[in-house]
Amino acid sequence: MVKRPKTGAAFPRRRRSAGIQVGTRLVVADNSGAKEVLVIGVPEVKTRLRRIPYATVGDVVVVSVKKGTPEMKGQIFRAVIIRQKKPFRRPDGTWVAFEDNACVIVTPEGTPKGKEIRGPVAREAAERWSQIANLATIIV
Numbered sequence: 001m002v003k004r005p006k007t008g009a010a011f012p013r014r015r016r017s018a019g020i021q022v023g024t025r026l027v028v029a030d031n032s033g034a035k036e037v038l039v040i041g042v043p044e045v046k047t048r049l050r051r052i053p054y055a056t057v058g059d060v061v062v063v064s065v066k067k068g069t070p071e072m073k074g075q076i077f078r079a080v081i082i083r084q085k086k087p088f089r090r091p092d093g094t095w096v097a098f099e100d101n102a103c104v105i106v107t108p109e110g111t112p113k114g115k116e117i118r119g120p121v122a123r124e125a126a127e128r129w130s131q132i133a134n135l136a137t138i139i140v
Contacts, residue, residue, distance in 0.1 A: 019056050020084055042060075057083065061081060
């Protein structure tokens with residue numbers, strides 16, 4: 001009999017540094033009209049009862065626009081996290097941290113709403129989201 005590794009909610013597939021959680025305010029790095037958003041949910045995260053769901057670079061979160069143009073304010077969108085302040089470790093052993101928490105607002109299909117992205121984009125987000133990588137000027 002071959003021993004298989006345990007998987008499931010208590011044993012995530014990949015280790016993640018929880019840099020963003022529900023209630024975190026993020027800077028919007030694209031030109032969609034929103035300036036600042038509040039994370040109100042993390043879809044597809046299964047965790048323990050009453051534990052606050054968290055996300056990291058490259059994950060999708062549900063956000064509410066707090067600052068921006070009057071038509072965008074109060075709207076609810078999905079966004080992809082492209083930067084986080086909390087240091088996270090890459091498989092090659094290097095640690096990466098950014099100076100702000102930032103996201104890009106996307107449509108339900110995953111295409112960005114804006115046409116340009118300001119600032120650097122983490123490699124983890126660019127690998128998972130090719131359309132964000134096409135708009136990025138700097139990939140770190």
